[in-house]
Amino acid sequence: xxxxxxxxxxxxxxVAPLVLALMVVLAGxxxxxxxxxxxxxxxxxSDHLDDASSAVATAELAVRSRAAGRLPAVTADVAADDAVExxxxxVHGIGTLVIATDDADRVREEALDAASAAVGPVAAARTWLxxxxxxxxxxxxxLDDASSxxxxxxxxxxxxxxxxRPEAQVGRAVP
Numbered sequence: 001x002x003x004x005x006x007x008x009x010x011x012x013x014x015v016a017p018l019v020l021a022l023m024v025v026l027a028g029x030x031x032x033x034x035x036x037x038x039x040x041x042x043x044x045x046s047d048h049l050d051d052a053s054s055a056v057a058t059a060e061l062a063v064r065s066r067a068a069g070r071l072p073a074v075t076a077d078v079a080a081d082d083a084v085e086x087x088x089x090x091v092h093g094i095g096t097l098v099i100a101t102d103d104a105d106r107v108r109e110e111a112l113d114a115a116s117a118a119v120g121p122v123a124a125a126r127t128w129l130x131x132x133x134x135x136x137x138x139x140x141x142x143l144d145d146a147s148s149x150x151x152x153x154x155x156x157x158x159x160x161x162x163x164x165r166p167e168a169q170v171g172r173a174v175p
Contacts, residue, residue: 051090059079060143077129
């Protein structure tokens with residue numbers, strides 16, 4: 001260690017422990033920051049799942065209304081087209097999110113699977129709407145299954161989001 005003019009060796013020795021203490025404090029904040037980042041990302045996953053659920057509900061409403069003769073074909077097609085776009089947008093949104101921890105990423109993957117599985121029934125509803133009237137039972141069952149799957153995924157995401165919030169970690173040991 002060179003002794004620079006104007007700087008005492010005692011000052012240099014006092015700065016090193018301060019820098020070390022600051023690094024320890026910042027390292028201790030990292031797990032909380034990771035949990036906060038996961039909570040924000042999981043909140044976004046939840047929003048995308050809501051979009052996918054909305055797309056399924058829109059498609060179901062269009063099919064039911066069209067089957068009952070209460071909705072013109074053009075209007076039903078536009079509603080179903082928007083639903084397909086919303087469902088695929090939800091899949092894209094969930095698929096592009098980065099999650100820091102393995103547990104939260106597992107929940108994101110399950111949500112992605114649920115949202116992906118909803119796209120098929122929504123697209124099938126649009127196809128059904130474009131054909132001459134036929135029984136809507138299979139299409140409606142597929143939409144109902146997709147809705148249930150999305151509800152289950154939403155519950156898992158909400159639970160993981162609550163667990164990832166830093167305030168949920170009060171009193172817990174930091175890993």
